[in-house]
Amino acid sequence: xxxxxxxxxxxxxxxxxxxxxxxxxxxxxxxxxxxxxxxxxxxxxxxxxxxxxxxxxxxxxxxxxxxxxxxxxxxxxxxxxxxxxxxxxxxxxxxxxxxxxxxxxxxxxxxxxxxxxxxxxxxxxxxxxxxxxxxxxxxxxxxxxxxxxxxxxxxxxxxxxxxxxxxxxxxxxxxxxxxxxxxxxxxxxxxxxxxxxxxxxxxxxxxxxxxxxxxxxxxxxxxxxxxxxxxxxxxxxxxxxxxxxxxxxxxxxxxxxxxxxxxxxxxxxxxxxxxxxxxxxxxxxxxxxxxxxxxxxxxxxxxxxxxxxxxxxxxxxxxxxxxxxxxxxxxxxxxxxxxxxxxxxxxxxxxxxxxxxxxxxxxxxxxxxxxxxxxxxxxxxxxxxxxxxxxxxxxxxxxxxxxxxxxxxxxxxxxxxxxxxxxxxxxxxxxxxxxxxxxxxxxxxxxxxxxxxxxxxxxxxxxxxxxxxxxxxxxxxxxxxxxxxxxxxxxxxxxxxxxxxxxxxxxxxxxxxxxxxxxxxxxxxxxxxxxxxxxxxxxxxxxxxxxxxxxxxxxxxxxxxxxxxxxxxxxxxxxxxxxxxxxxxxxxxxxxxxxxx
Numbered sequence: 001x002x003x004x005x006x007x008x009x010x011x012x013x014x015x016x017x018x019x020x021x022x023x024x025x026x027x028x029x030x031x032x033x034x035x036x037x038x039x040x041x042x043x044x045x046x047x048x049x050x051x052x053x054x055x056x057x058x059x060x061x062x063x064x065x066x067x068x069x070x071x072x073x074x075x076x077x078x079x080x081x082x083x084x085x086x087x088x089x090x091x092x093x094x095x096x097x098x099x100x101x102x103x104x105x106x107x108x109x110x111x112x113x114x115x116x117x118x119x120x121x122x123x124x125x126x127x128x129x130x131x132x133x134x135x136x137x138x139x140x141x142x143x144x145x146x147x148x149x150x151x152x153x154x155x156x157x158x159x160x161x162x163x164x165x166x167x168x169x170x171x172x173x174x175x176x177x178x179x180x181x182x183x184x185x186x187x188x189x190x191x192x193x194x195x196x197x198x199x200x201x202x203x204x205x206x207x208x209x210x211x212x213x214x215x216x217x218x219x220x221x222x223x224x225x226x227x228x229x230x231x232x233x234x235x236x237x238x239x240x241x242x243x244x245x246x247x248x249x250x251x252x253x254x255x256x257x258x259x260x261x262x263x264x265x266x267x268x269x270x271x272x273x274x275x276x277x278x279x280x281x282x283x284x285x286x287x288x289x290x291x292x293x294x295x296x297x298x299x300x301x302x303x304x305x306x307x308x309x310x311x312x313x314x315x316x317x318x319x320x321x322x323x324x325x326x327x328x329x330x331x332x333x334x335x336x337x338x339x340x341x342x343x344x345x346x347x348x349x350x351x352x353x354x355x356x357x358x359x360x361x362x363x364x365x366x367x368x369x370x371x372x373x374x375x376x377x378x379x380x381x382x383x384x385x386x387x388x389x390x391x392x393x394x395x396x397x398x399x400x401x402x403x404x405x406x407x408x409x410x411x412x413x414x415x416x417x418x419x420x421x422x423x424x425x426x427x428x429x430x431x432x433x434x435x436x437x438x439x440x441x442x443x444x445x446x447x448x449x450x451x452x453x454x455x456x457x458x459x460x461x462x463x464x465x466x467x468x469x470x471x472x473x474x475x476x477x478x479x480x481x482x483x484x485x486x487x488x489x490x491x492x493x494x495x496x497x498x499x500x501x502x503x504x505x506x507x508x509x510x511x512x513x514x515x516x517x518x519x520x521x522x523x524x525x526x527x528x529x530x531x532x533x534x535x536x537x538x539x540x541x542x543x544x545x546x547x548x549x550x551x552x553x554x555x556x557x558x559x560x561x562x563x564x565x566x567x568x569x570x571x572x573x574x575x576x577x578x579x580x581x582x583x584x585x586x587x588x589x590x591x592x593x594x595x596x597x
Contacts, residue, residue: 024056033060048080055131058090062097070094085114085121086128093132108134112141119145119152126157135161153178159192168196172209176216179224186224190231200587201236223249230259239267239275247282254289261296268303277307298332302344309352318353336371339378346382351485356386377403377412384419389484393427414443418452426480428473430459457542462506471501475510487517508534508541515550524558545579548572552588566592 024039037060044053054077061070071094078087092107111129115122122145129138138161142154155178162171175189196205210232217225226245233242246260264279280300287297305324312318325345332338342362349359363383370376380399387396400423403416421436433455440452462472474497481490494514498507515530531554534547541547552568555561569592572585579585 021053028056028060031063033063036060037064048077058094062094067094067098084124085111086124088114089125089128089132089134089137093134108137112137112144115141115145116148119149121145122152122154123157126154130157130161130164135165155181156188156192163192163196168205168208169212171196172212176212176228179228180216180220180222183224186227189228194235197232197235198583199235199237200583200590201238202587202590206232206236223253227259230263234263234266237266237270237272239263239270239272239279243267243275243279243282250286250290254286257283257286257290257292257296261299264300264303268307273307273310276303280304280307294332295337298328298338298341301328302341305348306344309348312352315353318348321348322353334366334369336369336375339366339375342366343378343382346386350386350389356390360386373406374410374412377407377410377416381412381416381419384416388419388423388426388480393423396423411445411448414440414445414448418448421452421455425455425459425476426483428469428476430463430469430472434459458509461542462509471497471504471506475506475513478510479513482513482517482520485520487520490514490517491521508538508543511538512543512547515547519554519558522558524554528554528559545572545576545581548576549579549581549585552585556588556592562592 020039021043024036024043027033027036027039037057040053040057040060044050044057047053054073058070058073061067061073071091074087074091074094077084078091081087088107088111092104092111095101095107096104108129111125115125122141126138126141126145129135129141139158142158142161145152146154155174159171159174159178162168162174172193175193178185179189193209197203197209198206200206210229213225213229213232216222217229226249230242230245230249233239233245243260243263246263250257250260260279260283264276264283267273267279268276280303283292283300284297284304286292305321305328308324309318309321312321325341325348328341329338329345332341334342346359346363349362350356360383363379363386367376367379370379380403384396384399384403387393387399397420400416400420404413404420407413407416417436418440421433421440424430424433424436437452437456437459441449441456443449443452459472462475463469474493478490478493478497481487481493491514494510494517497510498514501507501510511530511534515527518524518527518530528551531547531551534541534543535551538544548568548571552565552572555565555568566589569585569589572579572581573589576582
């Protein structure tokens with residue numbers, strides 16, 4: 001019984017400490033330093049070995065200019081832990097804050113002298129300098145340590161400091177030195193350098209990094225520089241150049257084709273189908289040299305069929321594609337390794353070949369072979385999507401709900417819940433849809449959360465509790481027609497909405513969706529008219545930046561009017577700087593303006 005009471009006491013004590021620490025941190029973040037001191041002080045006194053409590057309490061004293069207390073705190077800690085030589089930096093910084101620069105410099109020199117005595121101390125000393133924003137002193141300590149012991153890995157710490165100072169050429173050079181020394185640092189360098197790289201090839205940081213890589217490739221040719229160039233081109237979404245680098249690497253040293261496969265997938269997702277086709281065809285052609293496994297071969301063949309399908313104009317052109325899918329299924333068989341093949345075939349039969357019943361029959365045929373509940377859920381999700389395509393809403397809802405029940409708390413279950421909401425929306429059951437979306441807006445998947453928020457706003461902005469919501473019902477039905485690729489019917493339905501509900505909230509949504517349908521049918525002049533209507537008559541619309549950006553793409557890609565395209569992208573830059581299209585708009589604007597890269 002006594003032991004039990006002791007355990008209860010300890011548990012309550014630890015819980016209280018944790019709560020006090022959390023509250024102290026909260027006060028600290030808010031800048032309420034006096035309140036934070038009252039909590040940090042007992043936390044530190046009870047656990048003086050905790051450096052985080054020490055540093056937080058010290059900073060609070062310094063922020064409220066209680067320098068005598070901060071001085072005493074440092075000196076007490078030096079007596080307790082004389083081996084903690086970084087405290088000389090803290091002592092010096094405390095004097096510097098009081099304007100006693102000469103005294104501060106004396107302590108900084110003492111700290112650096114410890115580095116001269118033992119270069120390994122630099123990690124402790126350098127970190128303390130950096131935490132106190134003494135970046136030059138931190139660099140001095142790292143340089144001394146490196147001279148005394150060239151084997152020390154100080155490059156990352158030094159590079160980060162140069163990054164903070166804005167000296168990016170030195171920063172990038174140090175990261176490249178690290179890769180030059182050990183190729184195992186690729187992922188580390190990509191992670192840190194990636195913080196300064198964008199998808200805009202005209203960005204000054206991108207240009208600088210590329211220049212440094214090319215210079216090294218010329219003076220000291222190594223595969224490392226080609227790999228990093230390929231990575232940079234992929235960040236910039238210039239997949240053709242990335243593929244050229246990877247082909248060159250494979251030609252010199254045949255090995256893995258993983259990066260070429262990655263380029264194929266990324267270029268496909270970004271609608272660069274020529275590069276994607278080239279990548280997958282190259283992967284298959286080198287399968288013997290690289291000993292490509294069946295999974296990668298199948299993936300390449302699936303993507304090549306998808307690309308062929310995109311290029312096909314009508315059902316007659318698609319007939320050979322159906323046969324190729326059947327041949328692949330015959331070649332690779334059924335099982336969890338070929339699940340992606342069956343799902344791709346189902347999409348083709350439903351959305352491109354208009355034979356949804358055949359797609360459902362094929363998927364039901366592989367359900368018994370599902371290797372796990374998760375795989376079964378993926379197949380059921382695809383069947384439910386096809387049921388929505390064929391207006392069989394209730395059966396689809398049953399399947400979506402079953403997935404939620406069988407795979408609770410999984411991302412697939414969250415996706416199923418979203419599709420319950422979307423299907424209910426298509427049916428006109430807006431309140432039930434909103435109930436589902438309310439839960440999903442805090443989804444762990446950012447994509448699902450964003451989709452949920454977008455649909456929820458669409459419903460709430462256009463739903464009137466005191467009416468039958470006829471306009472929203474017809475609009476939702478139009479969106480269903482778009483999902484079913486019945487674009488002309490969708491256009492006609494939206495024309496009715498625009499006639500009957502002119503001037504109402506739903507008008508801008510109807511105009512935008514109709515513009516998208518016109519673009520699908522390549523009636524670009526009518527798409528332009530709709531988007532201009534939103535700009536001119538709905539300037540407060542939530543879709544205003546979407547409309548401007550879509551117009552820019554329309555003028556650039558289909559209406560051959562680069563001047564107007566440039567105007568639209570410029571409008572995003574200067575009038576809508578918080579738009580999600582800002583980066584792409586800037587990139588397109590610079591390209592149209594003819595910037596010399």
